[in-house]
Amino acid sequence: MNRLDRRRLLERALEAQCDASLSRLRAELLMETLAELGENKRTLQRDHDQLRRDAETIETQRQQLTELNQELELFSFGVAHDLRQPLVGARMLLQALPAGAACAAVDDALVEALDRIEGLLCLARLKSREFEVTTVDLSDLCERLVERQRQLSPDLRADVTIEAGLALRTDERVASLLFENLLSNAFRYGHADGKLALQVFSRPSVDGLVVGIADEGPGLSPELARRAFLPFHRAGGGGGGGGVGLGLALVDRAARRLGGAAWYEDRAGGGGCFLVRLPTAQP
């Protein structure tokens, strides 16, 4: 073997050694990567198992909360029902006492407590009531309800416009409760400077109606609008207007009971607008 051949042989050996080293390096890298992937897979599996356990826990808690909620509703119905009678009795006894500021204040407090109880009983009854579907003249219903509100607020200058011909097949008692509370809310909170400008109007909706009650009052802030339909949140933010904070919760519950929904929009040009979507009841 001459010198050139030895050199070529050495070069080939060197190349082979390099190739072997590279292959070893690649293999080591591959093993490391596989080990990392394996670890990642185990971590993911652990996370996945944990998530599944969390989901099962949440579902169990949801069921427990649903049951607890039903119990609480029954309890509140029972308490409200049992409290009403002694409070009515207390009011009657109060009338036997000599009239005075203190008596009037106690009577006001009793009336508010009875209003709250009535609201709670209404909320509870809505769930269990069976429907009686008829064609309800909503325009006429609103006219009658507005008249009642006018009598309750004789000092308010109320300019009310009601769209004619609003009619829908639905349950009249639930619809009546719904609009009574919507209009009562408007008369309590929708006025400015002793003047109420109210519009009852409709918008087309698929297989039903959207009815709106718009006022030119102060309207609701986004925060109040978000919570307006929750029980014990007053649409007026708690200031003025009276009310026990159940009216819009009743509206929401009644709308859902009828298969619809209730929500709030700002009125274009200022003021507020409460809307309900009521589907036509199927025969």
Place this chain on the structure above:
Amino acid sequence: MDYSEAIAIADDVHWVGRYDPGRGLQCNAYLLHTQAGAVLIDPGSMGDFPVVFRKVLDLITPEDLRYVVVAHQDPDVVGSLPVIAEVAPEAEVVAHRETARLLEHIGLRIPIRAVPPEGGFLPLADRTLEFVATPFLHSPGAMATWDTATRSLFTGDLFGAVGAPWSLFAEGAFESQLTEWHEVYMASQQALVYSLDRLMQLDPERVCPQHGSVLVGDQVARANAHLRTLRCGIDRLVSA
């Protein structure tokens, strides 16, 4: 009309779609500006994204985008959703429940609000969006979006059209392009009539489809009358 820019089609409503003269199927996206944030309707494909989002950003900042409403889950409608989810993390996707079920497979980083089959509402401070299911037109979970403030009905593939020439607002005899699209993509005449009956109760002032042209005024009634007569989808299957 300069289609390279966003175009106002109603009060606080812009067309932000992409017009590509090289293709027969144009994609319309719409942006609604409300006091509760902006709403993007049918954002379009990945290929449409640069054009659509440039127009969106000419009108709002990404943080202003609160809702992305999608009529169904096809790539020409939702292809750009993963990127939108990255650049507009405050946004929430709104889709029919059957569409939301499929969108979950994309793995979006933003929440998906599922609209039940009986429909739903999205109050937005100064207006409300109503969602109406349009089953099998053409997807089982297809839905239309009704803007109460402008009486605009966003219909996704329904009222869509294909072919050239194209204009943002329908012109002349537009019915043949409606036919070409609906005969192929809509499930059946029965499905069409069912949803048209319900949607026409809304008496829309304009119809804004994801493909084709915006229909205004009596064009809506013309399109409705035309579509009701079409045999499409499975109606056209003929056994050997």
